[in-house]
Amino acid sequence: LQQFVAGIPEQAPERAAIKGIGGFHLACEATSEETVKRLRALKHRPQKPFAVMIRDEAAVRSACHLEPGEAAMMTGHQKPILLLRRRKDSPLAPSVAPGNPKVGVMLPYAPVQMLIFDYPGDTSEVPTILVMTSGNPSGAPICHNDAEAQEALAPLCDVILSHDRRIRLRADDSVMDWFEGKPYMVRRSRGFAPLPFMLSAPLKGQVLGIGGELKNTFCLASNHLFYPSPYIGDMSDLRTMLALKDSVQLMESLLENKPAAIACDLHPRYNTVTVAEELAKKSGVPLLKVQHHYAHILSCMVENDWQWPVIGVSFDGTGYGTDGTIWGGEFLLSDYRGFRRLGSVEPFQQAGGDRASREGWRIAVSLLRDSLMRYLQGSSPADIDAAWKKQCLALGLCDEKEFAAQSFMLQHRVNCIESTSAGRLFDGVSALLGLRRQATFEGEASMALQFAAERGEGSAEDLHYTLHEAADGRFLLPTTALFAELTALHQEGSPAEALAYHFHDALAAMIGAGCERARQQTGVTTVALSGGVFQNTLLTRLTKERLERAGFRVLLHSLLPPNDGGICVGQAAFAMYALQES
16 A cells, blocks of 8 residues: 555546455545546446445545434445435535435445555545445456456556455445335345345255346355355356356355256346356256246245245346246246246337337337327327327427337337336336436436436325236236326426326336235235336335235345346245255
8 A cells, every 4th residue: 555655656546446355446536526527437437326435434424314224234344335315515526426316335344445544654635435436347347356457447547556365256345225224235245145045944955046137146055045146247248257157166166066956047048048058068957947027026035035925026127028028017926836927017019129228218109109009099090100200209209210210110010029127117207207318327217217206206196097908818007008197297297206206106006906906816915026126115115005005915125136136046946946846
């Protein structure tokens, strides 16, 4: 550290890469808007929030509000990143977390970090708040040795501070929100992984759940103990795939685990499936493919040590369905041996391939067409198309060229797939209300919709919705009608914040109605809520309150993320129960 300070005698570095205990961080002063913006430009990260490290608890309280219990978690041995509400007079630069009422805050947890803030005998001033974001290029795993840092981080910083302790297993910082007085995990990694979850069932054997394509973690299970790995990352990058393979091998060695079965996702094109197939072939063990949303529900059951059937409400962005379509807003009767699809969000066309997951305006255009076709029945196709185009342009969803392309794809079913994605529904509503037309990172549009709803929150309404029936017998939530209602109110001038809250309240009411129908069909009175959409604590609270008033028992996540970072546990649970029957 003396060399770090003495090496730049005339001017302190503006940006530094600092080696911790699980990888490198990129650091800069968090109170300087200009400095934070420069780091954003260098890292090609225009909007996604940065985490910050603050000297001590007193300094945290000067920048953010701490709820009861949060201080104990923040100062405890795990030292996670906690999502805290900013004070109105917070010294944090706005660009640390643009448009976000919360900021991710952690205290120093490694000796080198403590020395940076308070080095004995050093009279130079060090900021009390530093941006401390993962040291990695976009899409790649966190750098964990000097060679990787020199190659990937040198262009992003002025100086690299390293040490001679080898990092054997990458471990990003854990990130958690706070819900109903306890942790609500967003990313489970350093400080928590690989601590196991425990099932009370008498299980025997060893298995591997390889995890999801996004926010990947994997899970090794030995008998009734399920060990989720630290956060690996998104599998679109070859470096992350290699990190996954290396981490699996290391954890198998550490835990003395030789899987007798491997479980993966159902999607035929996932890189995680390719990795699982390679590992299964090499080891000569069976490979089990587990539907994505079912794995979400099993993960919630494992975390709650629940042994009986549940009505699983699994809402997220994308998952490959058993019928070859994109699922994402599902009601599943689930236990550890299988599931039955009871209901879903009303299907819509998702046009534009992967771009539709980043450009919510495409979803809004598709949903607007569906609503007009329903409510202008009897009109000629030409009249419907004219009304559709007029509304899309008037709402600012697209320009004429974009509309022409979207219209062609939707009318001719080119580059389209049927979807029941609740995540894309959030994106479409966010675009409709003018909050986010498109996103620069996963979940950005949905987050903007949640923040707007929290600003416009009022009293929960006594809402009742009639469910539809699909051709296969499952019930459908009337989400197209809700989109049409929001469109009409928006055109009449209702505030976007009020409409955003109404959307959350209405969706919670629809989930309640779906669970009531499922209870009538099955007699099951326990509901498990999982999937990335339930990272939204407003929707989770509204849904839970409605379900409990209706007499349901509700299972939620706490220390395992509801997002894709938790599905490895569900995959492993399915494989473990399958092993008992083999």
